[in-house]
Amino acid sequence: MPPLFDWRFAADPYPAYAWLREHAPVRKTQLPSGVEAWLVTRYADARQALADPRLSKNPHHHGERGAHGKGKVGIPGERSANLMTHLLNIDPPDHTRLRRLVSKAFTPRRVAAFAPRVRELADGLIDSFATRGEADLIHEYAFPLPIYAICDMLGVPREDQEDFRTWAGMMIHQPGSPRGGVGRAVKRMRGYLAELIHRKRAELARADGRAEAARAEGGDALLSGDLISGLIRASDHGEHLTENEAAAMAFILLFAGFETTVNLIGNGMYALLRHPGQRAVLQQAVAEGDEGLLAGAVEELLRYDGPVELATWRFATRELTVGGQRVREGEPVLVVLAAADRDPAKFTDPDALDLTRQENQHLGYGHGIHYCLGAPLARLEGQTALATLLHRLPDLRLSADPEELRWRGGLIMRGLRRLPVEFTAA
Numbered sequence: 314m315p316p317l318f319d320w321r322f323a324a325d326p327y328p329a330y331a332w333l334r335e336h337a338p339v340r341k342t343q344l345p346s347g348v349e350a351w352l353v354t355r356y357a358d359a360r361q362a363l364a365d366p367r368l369s370k371n372p373h374h375h376g377e378r379g380a381h382g383k384g385k386v387g388i389p390g391e392r393s394a395n396l397m398t399h400l401l402n403i404d405p406p407d408h409t410r411l412r413r414l415v416s417k418a419f420t421p422r423r424v425a426a427f428a429p430r431v432r433e434l435a436d437g438l439i440d441s442f443a444t445r446g447e448a449d450l451i452h453e454y455a456f457p458l459p460i461y462a463i464c465d466m467l468g469v470p471r472e473d474q475e476d477f478r479t480w481a482g483m484m485i486h487q488p489g490s491p492r493g494g495v496g497r498a499v500k501r502m503r504g505y506l507a508e509l510i511h512r513k514r515a516e517l518a519r520a521d522g523r524a525e526a527a528r529a530e531g532g533d534a535l536l537s538g539d540l541i542s543g544l545i546r547a548s549d550h551g552e553h554l555t556e557n558e559a560a561a562m563a564f565i566l567l568f569a570g571f572e573t574t575v576n577l578i579g580n581g582m583y584a585l586l587r588h589p590g591q592r593a594v595l596q597q598a599v600a601e602g603d604e605g606l607l608a609g610a611v612e613e614l615l616r617y618d619g620p621v622e623l624a625t626w627r628f629a630t631r632e633l634t635v636g637g638q639r640v641r642e643g644e645p646v647l648v649v650l651a652a653a654d655r656d657p658a659k660f661t662d663p664d665a666l667d668l669t670r671q672e673n674q675h676l677g678y679g680h681g682i683h684y685c686l687g688a689p690l691a692r693l694e695g696q697t698a699l700a701t702l703l704h705r706l707p708d709l710r711l712s713a714d715p716e717e718l719r720w721r722g723g724l725i726m727r728g729l730r731r732l733p734v735e736f737t738a739a
């Protein structure tokens with residue numbers, strides 16, 4: 314079996330995943346942290362496992378037997394900041410209640426209304442390096458864009474957004490970021506958000522008290538103002554998010570929507586630079602304003618080399634079989650989205666990048682009740698970021714040997730550390 318989890322694997326995990334799919338599709342594997350978990354690599358098994366209610370998201374479901382305490386699981390540093398009650402760590406009925414409440418505020422309509430701002434952000438970032446003729450697309454483009462976008466959407470004032478950029482850099486060990494650990498960055502972000510929510514809640518209460526009419530706005534009141542105000546106002550059968558739940562929700566939106574989108578833009582642009590024919594197809598579609606092709610292309614980039622290599626953890630609440638393999642109560646299960654999305658039993662010519670692929674039910678955003686809540690925003694950011702770049706810098710090319718590029722070695726995410734490019738200065 315090809316080695317798992319060494320640096321060569323980080324650069325190209327797909328041969329190892331092909332081997333697993335073929336020879337050991339549900340296999341107990343020791344992770345770098347020492348924790349043992351089942352890896353599920355076939356598409357059909359993966360899809361089924363993601364929607365199986367017997368696989369719990371709650372790491373405490375099984376106390377010490379879940380092996381959660383031993384390894385690097387879920388969000389690094391989350392324990393220290395006591396952020397456990399977010400969507401990715403809970404099951405129904407709590408999950409159903411929280412997801413329904415947040416869905417009232419974080420709507421596709423809100424995301425669509427945000428499109429001009431994302432374009433403005435992409436253009437502004439390109440302006441900052443376009444005259445130089447070279448750039449690191451991770452550091453200068455893919456990394457700042459999602460962090461500013463989600464801060465804007467949440468309602469973090471512009472003057473405070475540089476702090477978020479610093480904290481986010483600390484969280485993913487971005488070059489040039491202050492050292493000092495993920496835990497510290499998470500703690501500061503969490504403290505800031507709790508304070509902001511407290512302030513906004515008081516402001517909203519005053520505003521509602523003044524304007525009787527504001528209350529009658531109903532659903533549309535959720536759209537006016539920023540997402541944090543929407544979260545505070547969202548109610549369902551008289552239920553509201555508590556201040557603590559709203560803070561955990563704002564944090565998970567930031568956290569789940571940040572590194573994922575960095576990698577969507579980074580991995581996506583890298584794949585385009587390595588496939589000139591496909592890149593030409595997309596460049597022409599962008600020039601012609603073919604939004605259908607652009608949307609399909611971003612889905613294919615997600616399938617081909619998606620940001621989320623493994624879905625977040627699941628734990629068996631009782632003995633069950635996954636893909637014919639017996640999994641015992643308490644054992645952790647990891648669904649390998651990157652392997653499932655290259656399964657030849659599901660996708661024709663799965664190792665080929667085909668931006669015009671028609672049948673493309675990939676699992677890049679997960680499946681079932683934990684399906685990515687931020688998918689509409691991720692799509693908007695991915696499509697806008699790639700289209701703007703191809704439009705503004707049409708002769709963009711890689712300026713490093715692909716062999717020398719390094720991938721961030723995490724368990725869940727897959728992305729480049731740097732993506733050096735050159736182009737004709739504009």
Ligand code: HEM
Nearest residue numbers: 400401569570573574577624625678679683685686687691
């Ligand atoms: C859940 C992928 C962007 C918020 C998920 C899951 C995946 C995923 C695979 C399911 C995890 C599991 O089942 O264990 C992605 C990808 C993105 C992206 C590939 C970018 C390309 C975003 C953005 C946001 C976001 C921009 C928000 C601003 C969330 C949330 C969940 C989630 C809140 C948890 C949903 C739940 O448990 O009900 N995402 N995501 N994601 N995502 Fe995303």
